Amino acid sequence: MSMKKKLWTRALCCLILLEFVLVRPLAAHAGTTDHKYVYKISGLAQNTWVNVKYEQRSQDSTTGIVTERFHFLKITVPSGGYVQVHSKAVKGEDAGIRIYKTVKTQNRLRDNQEVGRTYNRTFNCYLKKGVYYLYPEMDKAESFSLKWNFIKCSERVPNFCRARALKLASGKKKVLVFDPDYDEVDRWFKLDLPRRRYLYIYSNSIGIINVYRKDGSNLKTVYVGKSGNIRRTAVLPKGTYYLKCDGECGNDLGSNDTREIFRRVGNFYWK
Numbered sequence: 001m002s003m004k005k006k007l008w009t010r011a012l013c014c015l016i017l018l019e020f021v022l023v024r025p026l027a028a029h030a031g032t033t034d035h036k037y038v039y040k041i042s043g044l045a046q047n048t049w050v051n052v053k054y055e056q057r058s059q060d061s062t063t064g065i066v067t068e069r070f071h072f073l074k075i076t077v078p079s080g081g082y083v084q085v086h087s088k089a090v091k092g093e094d095a096g097i098r099i100y101k102t103v104k105t106q107n108r109l110r111d112n113q114e115v116g117r118t119y120n121r122t123f124n125c126y127l128k129k130g131v132y133y134l135y136p137e138m139d140k141a142e143s144f145s146l147k148w149n150f151i152k153c154s155e156r157v158p159n160f161c162r163a164r165a166l167k168l169a170s171g172k173k174k175v176l177v178f179d180p181d182y183d184e185v186d187r188w189f190k191l192d193l194p195r196r197r198y199l200y201i202y203s204n205s206i207g208i209i210n211v212y213r214k215d216g217s218n219l220k221t222v223y224v225g226k227s228g229n230i231r232r233t234a235v236l237p238k239g240t241y242y243l244k245c246d247g248e249c250g251n252d253l254g255s256n257d258t259r260e261i262f263r264r265v266g267n268f269y270w271k
Helices: 003-030
Strands: 035-043 050-053 066-077 081-091 096-102 113-118 122-127 130-137 143-152 174-177 187-193 200-204 209-212 230-232 239-245 265-270
Touching: 050 066, 066 081, 066 143, 081 174, 096 122, 113 122, 122 265, 130 143, 200 209, 239 265
Parallel strands: 035 066
Antiparallel strands: 050 143, 066 130, 081 122, 081 143, 096 113, 096 130, 174 265, 187 239, 200 230, 200 265, 209 239
C-alpha cells in the first residue's frame, strides 16, 4: 500500500473513532428525556374529609424535562388494628388508592414501598402501628375526596373454641381482624336457627367459614350466586349451630403480597 493510501486510511479511521467518541453520545443525550419528581405530603387526621385534585405531568419545552407530581396523604396508625377508608369522586370518575409505608421524594413512584392497593370506594385493611401514606391514583378522576378512621382491636380472643363461642344474632355483621403478630386462632360463633330452613352465610375477605352441629359434626356448604361471597347449607332443622372462622385466612399470601392487608380483615353475617 502506498504512503498516500495509508494516510487516507488512517484519517478515515480517526473520523470514525471521533464519531463514536463525540458525536453519537451527544446525539443520544439530546434525545434523552429526564424526569423530575415533585412530592406533596399532607397530614390527614382521622374522620376528616379532604379533597385531592388530579396532578398532571408537564414537560419543559426548552430542556425536555418531564415533571411528575404526586400528592400523598400521611396518616398515623396508633396501634395494632384496622383502618377504614371511605372515598368518592367529587368530579370525574373514581380512582384507586395505593398505600405506602415509605416515600422517597427523589425517586420514581414505583421505587417507594407499597403495601397495598384497591379500587373499592370503601374498604378495611389491617395495618401495624406506624406512619403510612395514602395515594389517590387518579388517572381519570379530576377531583377525589376521602377520609379514614382507625378501629383498635383487642389482643384477647375469647371465642377461640366451640365451648367459648359467642352468640351471634341473625343479620348482625361481625368484623374480624387476624393480626399475624399475635393472632392466628380460630373464631367461634353460636347461632339459633328459629325454624326449619336454609342457613345463608354472607362473607367478605374472611376465608374459610365452617358450620357445625351441636354434636360437633361438620355441615357441608355450597356457594350460591355469582359474587362468590354467599354460602348455603342444606335445609336444617330448628336448633343451635356453630360457625368457625379460620384464623389462618391470610397465610396463603406472602408477606410482600399487596393483597395481604385486605385479607387480614373482613366481615360476615348469617340469615
